[in-house]
Amino acid sequence: MDVVVHLISGIGGEQDTSFAIVENLLDADADIDELVVVAQSQGIEAVTAGGETEHKVRSLLDAGVSFVACRxxxxxxDLDESDLVDGVDVVPEGAVEVIRLQTEGYAYLRP
Incomplete structure (x- = not known):
């Protein structure tokens, strides 16, 4: 099973919930093949280097989770790719990426 988590909120509690869901999916006895987090809008803060969640993003990247940010x-x-946590990829448009992944069969989650 493939899953895309749409991270669009700048609210800490919602970001924490998103990360907790991703961690739970990794820990669950589920057949997860691919897990992608798409950061867009205020959710981009969660994948910014030096931010409060940088350590979580790095840990999840190390666990095989893919992160993409909206160009x-x-x-x-007014951010650059260099402002992101190393390992976060950039796509032209976050919503289009979510739709693309859904058409490829990814399950969609937005906490």
Whole structure:
């Protein structure tokens, strides 16, 4: 099973919930093949280097979770790829990436 988690909130509690869900999916006895977190809008803060959740992102990257950030959001917030945690990829548009993954059969989760 493939899963995409859509991280669009800048609210700490919602970000914490998103990370907890990802960790639970990794720990569960589920047949997870691919797990992707798409960060967009205020959710981009969660994948920014030096942020409060950098250690969580690094840990999840090490566990095989893929993270992608929305280029449109980076441009809107005047951020560069170098502002992201190492290992976070960039896609042109986060919503389009979520839709693309869903059409490929990924289950969609948005806490």
């Amino acid at each position: 449109n959001t980076l441009d809107t917030m």
